[in-house]
Each structure stands twice: as C-alpha cells, then as structure tokens.
Amino acid sequence: MRIRDDNKIQAIREKAIDLIVAQGFDGFSMQKLAKAANVSPATLYIYYKDREDLIMQIWVESFKKMADISLKNFDPNMSFSEGLRVQWMNRAKYCMKHPEQMQFMEQLRHSPLQVKAIEVMGAEFKKAMRTFVHNAIKRKELVKLQVEVYWSIAFAPLYNLIKFHFEGKNMGGDKFALTEKTLDETLKLVIKALTP
Amino acid sequence: MNWINQIACNLINTAKMEVLILKTNIRYKKQVKTVAPLLDGRDNISRWNIDLEDIDKVLRIESNDIELTEIVQLIQDAGFHCEELAD
Numbered sequence: 616m617r618i619r620d621d622n623k624i625q626a627i628r629e630k631a632i633d634l635i636v637a638q639g640f641d642g643f644s645m646q647k648l649a650k651a652a653n654v655s656p657a658t659l660y661i662y663y664k665d666r667e668d669l670i671m672q673i674w675v676e677s678f679k680k681m682a683d684i685s686l687k688n689f690d691p692n693m694s695f696s697e698g699l700r701v702q703w704m705n706r707a708k709y710c711m712k713h714p715e716q717m718q719f720m721e722q723l724r725h726s727p728l729q730v731k732a733i734e735v736m737g738a739e740f741k742k743a744m745r746t747f748v749h750n751a752i753k754r755k756e757l758v759k760l761q762v763e764v765y766w767s768i769a770f771a772p773l774y775n776l777i778k779f780h781f782e783g784k785n786m787g788g789d790k791f792a793l794t795e796k797t798l799d800e801t802l803k804l805v806i807k808a809l810t811p
Numbered sequence: 812m813n814w815i816n817q818i819a820c821n822l823i824n825t826a827k828m829e830v831l832i833l834k835t836n837i838r839y840k841k842q843v844k845t846v847a848p849l850l851d852g853r854d855n856i857s858r859w860n861i862d863l864e865d866i867d868k869v870l871r872i873e874s875n876d877i878e879l880t881e882i883v884q885l886i887q888d889a890g891f892h893c894e895e896l897a898d
Contacts, residue, residue, distance in 0.1 A: 656865070660830070660869050660896070661830050665860065665871075666862070
C-alpha cells in the first residue's frame with residue numbers, strides 16, 4: 616500500500632506550475648512532469664487521475680491560497696474605501712509572494728479549462744466579495760454598476776500595475792517598479808471614481 | 812471551512828483506498844467502452860479511468876481490497892495488454 620506523501624505532492628505541484636508557466640499548457644504532459652519532478656509517472660497517477668485533473672487540483676490549491684490571503688483582516692462589512700484598501704494590499708501581497716501561481720492562474724484563465732475553473736471557485740470568497748459590494752451600495756459608498764464595469768475599475772488597475780512590475784517596464788518600455796506609494800495613489804483615484 | 816472538511820475527507824478516503832496504476836494498450840474511447848462494464852460491475856472498485864492522452868494509456872483504479880493480478884487478468888481477458896506500471 617502506498618502512503619500519501621504531502622511533501623512529495625507539494626514538490627510535484629511546484630514543478631508543474633514552473634513547467635506550465637515556462638512552456639504553457641500545450642507541451643505539458645504527465646510524462647514530462649514526472650521527468651522534471653524526478654518521480655515516476657506511476658507516482659503522479661497515485662495522486663491525479665490525468666493531466667486535466669492535475670491542472671484543476673493545482674488551480675484549486677492556488678485559488679484557495681489567493682482567497683485565504685485576500686480575506687485576511689477583511690470584513691465584508693467594512694466601509695468601501697477601507698475594504699478595498701485591504702483587498703488591494705492583500706492581493707498585491709499574494710502576487711508578490713507567489714508570482715508563479717499568479718501567472719499560472721492567469722494562463723488558465725485564457726485556456727479552455729477556464730470554464731471548469733470557474734465552477735470550482737471558492738464559494739466563501741465569492742460570497743465575501745458580493746456581500747462587500749452590496750453593503751457598500753446600500754450605504755451609498757459605491758455607485759451601482761454592471762459587475763464587469765465594477766471589476767474593471769476596482770481591480771484591473773491593480774493587476775495591471777502588478778503586471779508592469781513583473782515585466783520591470785511599462786507599456787513604453789520605461790523601467791517600472793511598483794511601490795506602496797504608487798498603489799496608494801492609484802487606489803485613491805479608483806475610490807474617487809467609484810464613489811457616488 | 813468547507814474545503815477543509817473536504818480535504819480531511821479526501822485524506823481519510825485515501826488512507827483506506829488503494830490506488831492501482833497499470834499500463835495498457837487501450838487506445839480509443841471505443842475500447843474503453845468494452846472494458847467499462849467489467850470494471851463498473853465490481854463493488855470493490857470505487858473509481859477508475861483510463862488516460863488515453865498518456866503514452867502508457869494508464870488505467871487508474873481506486874479500490875478496496877482488490878488484487879492487481881485480478882485486474883490484469885480481467886483486462887487481458889477482454890483482449891488487451893495490461894501490466895503494472897512500475898515505480
């Protein structure tokens with residue numbers, strides 16, 4: 616009887632993310648991962664049904680980590696500006712700490728597996744975000760918007776700055792590094808735009 | 812909290828459950844369909860799948876108390892090659 620080895624799973628997971636981030640989903644296979652992670656293909660199959668199962672399980676783990684970090688010190692009943700600030704700082708922290716996971720999740724978002732990924736997205740996280748928005752609208756701290764418009768104003772600027780940060784340069788090729796001051800200034804403008 | 816419970820359940824299940832990993836020459840969905848009734852009909856097999864994308868066409872079986880040789884025989888009787896995928 617084979618025993619589940621959590622350290623081994625962790626190593627497999629990290630190697631899988633590295634491979635996918637470096638080479639994309641197309642060339643990614645169980646055989647390739649086994650070789651890279653220095654385990655036998657049989658070992659991979661102990662933990663995962665197939666390639667898709669492996670990718671989805673890693674996605675779920677990454678999402679959980681993101682959700683956990685993002686919900687730290689966050690309360691859906693916070694004022695809109697305070698709550699959004701906590702969200703920004705937490706999400707930025709997650710991205711800085713786990714850039715490879717962020718990149719992996721981003722890649723998955725643009726792959727055919729995206730639909731499945733949305734299905735298994737954590738209910739707790741979704742509920743916290745929804746409650747936060749509803750509360751803020753009720754208190755007239757936030758304009759009522761189509762959800763896509765809300766997200767594009769509330770979070771897309773953050774992710775775009777993070778993207779520039781990891782690329783080390785902006786759209787014109789000039790050097791760029793994200794600082795807390797830049798985050799704060801941008802956040803102020805975002806809140807200004809979303810305040811009724 | 813839900814996912815914590817889920818992981819706990821998974822851990823308990825994997826502790827009791829044995830996973831058998833076999834190499835086969837089952838290459839097509841149609842062939843999977845011919846072995847499906849043989850595997851579905853067994854009480855001691857809780858889940859199985861064949862990864863057709865993989866070069867070893869891995870048959871993965873989650874079971875309680877089933878002998879590897881029994882599975883090998885079962886698949887061979889259906890006309891396919893089947894052996895344990897070594898570590």
